[in-house]
Amino acid sequence: MAPSALVTGCAGFIGSHLCETLLLKGWRVTGIDSFLDNYHSGLKRENLQPLLRQPRFEFVGEDLLKVPLKESIEKNEYVFHLAGQPGVRSSWGGQFNTYVVNNILVTQRILEAIKGQDIKKFVFASTSSVYGNTDALPTGEGQLPAPFSPYGVTKLAAESLCGLYYENYGVPVVSLRYFTVYGPRQRPDMAIGSFIRSILDGKIIIVYGDGMQKRDFTYVEDIVRANILAAECPAEGEVFNVGSGRPVEIMRVIRILEELSGREARVEFMPDQRGDVRDTWADIGKISGMLGFVPSTGLRIGLKRQIEYMKKSIN
C-alpha cells in the first residue's frame, strides 16, 4: 500500500511543494492549513489548487490550534510539520504573540496528539535562525543555538519540544534546520522574490546592510528531498542542517538576477534590520553522511526557474 502523510502548512511555499512531490510519488496526503494572514491568502489558495485536483489529497482548512488532530494522525504513517509563522523581521513587538502561538503552542499541541500513536516519523521544519549571529562558519549541528531574533527563539523552543517528546515519549522525531529557501511560490516577504519583482517592474531594490552579507540559499526541491529522506531514514531524535553548503553574497545574487533577466537592477541600501544575522553557511556533512543528501540544484538554475515562474504569474 502507498505510504500516507499528514502535511501541516500544505498551502504555504514549502508545504505545497512537499505535497506535490509526495503525490507524484504515489503517497496519500492529508493537508492542513488555515491560510494565516502572514501574506495574501490568495497566493496560498493558488498554491493549493493543483493539490485539490488530486484524488489522493484531502484538505482540512482549519487552525491547528483548534482542529481535532487524532483522526488525521491515526490515518497517516508520517507527519511533516511545516505550518508556522515564518519571517525574522516581523517577529518583534506586538506580533510576537502570533509567533508563540503558531510556532510553539501549535507544535506542542501536535506532539501531544501524536504521543502514544503508532507513526513512522515526525519531521519538523526548523531553521538556521536557531544559530543566530555565529562566527562558527560553516555551522554544524553541534554549535550551541543562540537565536538573534524572536522568530528564532520560537522555532528553537518548538525544536526543543520535539526533542523532549522523543526523549520522554519516544515520538520518532527528526528536525531539519532549513537555510534560506527559494524557488517558485517563495513567500513574497523573502528577499529573492522581492528582488525579482522589483527588477521585472523596473522598481528600486532595497538591500538592508552593505549587500556583502552571505546567505546559504537552498532550492525548494532540495528541501523537499531532505524531508522525504528524513522521513524514510531509520534516524530518530536527530537534528540536521539542510542547505546548499555554498554561501553567496546578496549583491552577487542581484548580479546573477540581472544577467538572467537581461535587466539592470537599481539598488538602494538601507541600514541593517534588527534580527538579521551577518552570514549563514550550513555544514551539510551530517545530513550527507547519514541520509545521503546532496543538494542538486545550483543557484543559477534555481534563480532561473524562480524568474520564469514569477514572469508567468505576473502575466
Ligand SMILES: NC(=O)c1ccc[n+]([C@@H]2O[C@H](COP(=O)([O-])OP(=O)(O)OC[C@H]3O[C@@H](n4cnc5c(N)ncnc54)[C@H](O)[C@@H]3O)[C@@H](O)[C@H]2O)c1
Ligand atoms: N522559507 C524559508 O526560507 C524557511 C527557512 C527556515 C525554516 N522555514 C520554516 O518552514 C516552514 C514553512 O515555511 P514557508 O516559507 O513555506 O512559509 P509559509 O508561510 O508559506 O507556509 C506556512 C503555512 O503554515 C500555515 N499555518 C501557519 N500557522 C498555522 C496554523 N495555526 N494552523 C494551520 N495552518 C497554519 C500558513 O497558513 C502557511 O500556509 C515554516 O515552519 C518556517 O518556519 C522556512
